Amino acid sequence: MIGPGSAVRVYLACGSIDMRKGIDGLAALVQADLRQKPTSGAVFAFRGKRGDRIKLLFWDGQGFCLFYKVLDKGRFPWPSAADGTARLTSAQLSMLWEGIDWRRPSWSAPPIRTA
Template sequence: MIALPTGTHVYLACGPTDMRRGFDGLALMVQEVLKQDPHSGAVFAFRGKRGDLIKVLWWDTQGLCLFSKRMEKGRFVWPMAATGSVSLTSAQLSMLLEGIDWRAPVRSWRPSLAG
């Protein structure tokens, strides 16, 4: 994954997206469905109907970047809502792209007492 600048907002588009859409179609979806500016520097992620394909749209100050990833096994964990968007952190986006359940990651052991 390309390192995102600190403070970058990440949005997941809820519900399935037509994965035939490219730069312009996804940017239009960001404007009309998510009510966001695709040139704001935020990251917008979209998932296909089967759940094994994801597209990420990002404005890097010079142009729109479109990244895609297909899972060979398994599915991307996505919100259950049919419409709208969900905001994530950059760390949660990294977990999502690795196939980890970003909603409830398993934390490493943490001591209960100091010393």
């Protein structure tokens, strides 16, 4: 995915939004609900009510980029609306984009090789 890089700040708008919103509507939500500047260079993530759709809004310095993904099966893991806003790392954003539960990843040690 062409994207913002590894040191970017990521904000999740907890709860769900109307997925018909475009760049202008999402930028307005960033200002009003998340109390952030849409052109700050951070990534802002939004999920639809059904949970199978996600939109990422990102300012690249020249204009807005809007990434949209619909899962064929399953739902994107998401905090409840009561949580307000969540911060993610770029690694957690990558997991989210792949549909992996970024809140409880299963980490395992690499297998030990015997000679």
